[in-house]
Amino acid sequence: MQGLVMDVKTGNGAFMPTRAKSRALAVSIASVATGAGLPTTALVTDMDRPLADAAGNALEVAYAIDYLTGARREPRMHEVTMALAAEMLVSGRLARTTTAARKQLQAALESGAAAEKFERMVAALGGPKKLLSNPWKHLERAPVQMPVFPTRTGVVTKADTRAVGMVVVALGGGRTRPQDPVDPAVGLTELVGPGDRVGPDHPLGIVHARTDAQAAAAADLLRAAYKVGSRPPREANAVHERITA
Incomplete structure (x- = not known):
């Protein structure tokens, strides 16, 4: 290994919720690894909102395929992806x-x-050889899709990213105990973030669930994860800082 690039998150969805703690962690990782002979760069990236508009196992695979094929590339996801990958290319000379x-x-x-390289990697690991041509032939869909509308019209002023993730866990898409099964089909799509307008025609996101009851319960949790007001918040950078030893 010639080098290491670390993505250290900061914000309400991160292990370290404050910039100061995230920076301290990034400095520690970069210093220890570089001191041990492995040149390391850390990027502190924003997690005060979902980075992608999808959360859940199959849904995130589909999102990644859309990104690689160019079907959609959201600016914040693109910036973080490019920043990390660029550091990796430089680190690998x-x-x-x-x-x-x-x-x-x-x-x-x-x-x-x-995209072609990704498809070949999947095939090499025992997955389908033609994943990109028809992803949903191989990815499982949840039978219930429910749009979640806010209780008021306005602009998203805050997203509790950890709470959004826990909605997926509540649906069965994540574990609270090591022995828990994981449902690959459930999750969330079309998630909004701070600054996005929401209302009767603009949902907070779409719940993918096994049953109507599970979808309704998840919808209540998702509404609670967002605050809606009249004025948009200041846009936060996707990448806050680059740290080396």
């Missing part, structure tokens, strides 16, 4: 600068090479 690395990465996305 496949690019001299992060600027040059970003050009290589964008070319791999636009040419389809990145």
